[in-house]
Amino acid sequence: MKIYTKTGDEGNTSLIGGYRVSKSDLRIESYGTVDELNSWLGLVAEYVPKDRIAEIQRVQHQLFSVGAQLASKSSEQKRPFSPIAEQDISELENYIDYYEELLPKMTHFILPGGSKASAQTHIARCVCRRAERIVVQLSRVDFVDKTLLVYLNRLSDYLFCLARAFTFWEKKDEIKWIPNA
DSSP states (O other): OOSOOSTTTTSEEEOBTSOEEETTSHHHHHHHHHHHHHHHHHHHTTTSOGGGHHHHHHHHHHHHHHHHHHTBSOTTOOOSSOOOOHHHHHHHHHHHHHHHHHSOOOOSOEESOSSHHHHHHHHHHHHHHHHHHHHHHHHHHSOOOHHHHHHHHHHHHHHHHHHHHHHHHTTOOOEEOOTTO
């Protein structure tokens, strides 16, 4: 299979099901941003403790499913993958609960940073929030499985907790936001 097809040279691309759309379409923007998030998670995975790597890879696999769902204009589209389900959201909530038990209680807002791994995880969190905003926009004009919105919302919470965990694991201080300091 060749990597280039030349079918997108005029600024259009195909969705699952054969629909042709502009590469600037919200649907393309949505799954492109999810792909960007997945790439950031590939970098974040380089920092996590070995016993947590499967967790990140699980999320990366799920993000491929999110992207594939967003690449389809119909809920009726036959899919060769499992769509995001409530159990995937519950799994994220379990990860969040794990980190909330592990980490000290927050007393202030914190600034992104504290360590290289934490800062890069915060970038992934921001990309996740952007993906969520784009998917919300898309859902206002076209079909989007509502489960994806919940998943992306929960995923950004998970990434916030993971960013905090890096500072904890690395025994570094979180940078508190002190207004007017």
